Amino acid sequence: MKTFITVLILFIFHWTSFGQNNLGVTIQGGFSQIESYSETNSFHLALTGIAGLSYNYVLSKKSLLNAELIFQQMEDKSNINFNLTDDNGNNVGSFSGHTYKQLSYLGIQCLYGYKINKLTIQLGLRISRIVRDYLQIKGVADYNGSSTNENLYNQLYLKHFDLGPVGEIQYNLNSKFAIDASYYYGLNNISKNSLNPVWRIRQLTIGLRYTLITKK
DSSP states (O other): OOHHHHHHHHHHHHHHHSEEOOOOEEEEEEOOOOOEEOOSEEEEOOEEEEEEEEEEEOOOOOOOOOOEEEEEEEEEEEEEEEEEEEEEEEEEEEEEEEEEEEEEEEEEEEEEEEEEEEEHHHEEEEEEEEEEEEEEEEEEETTTTTTEEHHHHHHOOBOOOEEEEEEEEEEOOOEEEEEEEEEEEOOOOOOOOOOOOEEEEEEEEEEEEEEEEOOO
16 A cells, blocks of 8 residues: 555656646545446445545646546445345345445546646546445345344455546636536446445546646
């Protein structure tokens, strides 16, 4: 983990050592979903948030490169229903309830931006390293004619890294402030538990950017 953070910081500072660049901060909020192909789960949108540092390297009047070091926290909620069986595979009951997931990632995203008046359209790639995960399962288990309320807590069995394309549209209000909207499409199956279906992250956010320093 320390090696990953060190590489991210060195990469950003090396990138921004030459030419005109801007240093700023960003904060975003929106919705996330862990997309799954399970027949027993019904997944819903949940809240997500991003905060981080942004470095813009100006290539020309129309184009730029953008590197961001970000912290992401995302949630996911799903309905879950399945049958309970004994050791012989006989149906002995059912479980119906909800799962709540919370994931925290530290990541870097590198984007190319093209300016059209006050609009900047950016496309790039994000790579993230998970730093925390959390799972809660709540529901009712019907077993051999009796019902019990279940409330379980556990960690998720997840892969360390996620990777995927990200797109942003930014509107510059003035030389300091800008508003933007972004969408992230995770390509990696983040689940490493063979009992879980394929899980991939989807994230839609809107936010505010503030330029701290402009270097020429």
